[in-house]
Amino acid sequence: MKTECYIVRDLLPSYIDHLCSEETSKFIEKHIATCEQCAEHLHQMREKFDVNEQPDVQARIEQKKPFQKVAHYIDVQKGFMTFLRRSLWISIIVTVGFFIHSLTMFIDINHDRQEAREIEEQKGSILEDTFEVLETQKEPDETTLQSVFQKYNEELQYLAVFSIDDVEDFTLLQDGKTEPYPIDYTRLEKGPTTIYPINYAHAALVVGKNGKITESIIPNDYDIGTxxxxxxxxxxxxxxxxxxxxxxEKAHQNKYYGPTTWTVFQLPLVLFVVTAFIFGNWLIQKRNSKPVENILD
Structure with missing residues (x-):
């Protein structure tokens, strides 16, 4: 074996690892092209390196795969956690906003309800005061009836008294007409009742702002105005x-058609449940991902 072969074989490991200079590589390749023994030796060395190195590389790749999957899982979890956190804050802000709005509405509704109750109480007071002054009289007295009217003169237009003895002659002025319309006396005896006006022409006494009224009265046919x-x-x-x-009208609508407390707070309560659901999911995801993050750290 030539001296040149010894030199080439010493350089082959560096040649295989691509550590030789360009001139040295050309020298080795030129020698191998003419020396079958060195060429065979190079082939054997490459096979040996492939057998020894390739499993190590493949093993390292296989070892990395589970960690790559875990890292991908963590990335997905982090994205989901970010989404939950943002959704939670948005839900909290929206819930608080709607709760404040509902609370303001509830306060206004309660004020309207109180006003409606006061109007109902006022109806009873007007009628009770009138019946009280009538108890001691055989005939309605203008002065005493006017005193009742003056007590509520900011609200009242007319205050009239009708005798039960003339009930058969009474007519209700419904829809602006003076045709006879039966009066439900049983209903009237139960308490203050909104009705179409009884024809004032049959009244024993009618008073207004300026005292007794003798001229013909055209009543308001608004059914809850009387x-x-x-x-x-x-x-x-x-x-x-x-x-x-x-x-x-506002008091009437509030009493019979006003929203309930549940209706007012229904939307904020639903949003609160949604917020609690998002918060619960966020806590669960955070607890589940923490051990994996600790392992990777």
Whole structure:
């Protein structure tokens, strides 16, 4: 074996690892092209390196695969956690906003309810005061009836008293008509009742702002603008001023058609449940991902 072969074989490990200079590599390749023994030796060395090195590389790749999957899982978890955290804050802000809005609405509704209760109490007071002054009289007295009217003159348009003895002659002025319309006296005896006005022409006495009214009265046919009540001797009827009808209508709507407390707070409660659900999911995801993150750290 030539001296040149010894030199080439000493350089072959560096040649295989691509550590030789360009001139040295050309020298080795030129020699191998003419020396079958060195070429065979190079082939054997390459096979040996492939057998020894390749499993190590493959093993390292296989070892990395589980950690790559875990790292991918953690990345997905982090993205989901970020989404949950942002959703949670958005849900909290929206819930608080709607709760404040509902609370404001609830306060306003309670104020309207209180006003409606006061109007209902006022109806009873007007009628009770009138029946009280009528108890000691055989005939309605203008002065005493006017004193009752003046007590509520900011709300009332007319205050009238009808005798039960003339009930067969009474007519209700429904829809602006003066045709006879039966009066439900049983209903009137139970308490203050909104009705279409009884024809004022049959009244024993009608008073207004300026005292007794003798001229013909065209009543307001607004059905909740007139209130009446009866006992065993009299029917008392009063009519609200036009300027007060809007307040009466608002109170009526609030009493019979106003929203309930559940309706007012329904949406904030639903949003609170959604917020709690998101928060619970966030806690669960955080607890599940913590051990894996600790292992990777």
């Amino acid at each position: 209130v009446a009540m009866a006992d065993d001797q009299w029917i008392v009827q009063f009519e609200y001023q036009d300027s007060y009808l809007e307040t009466i």
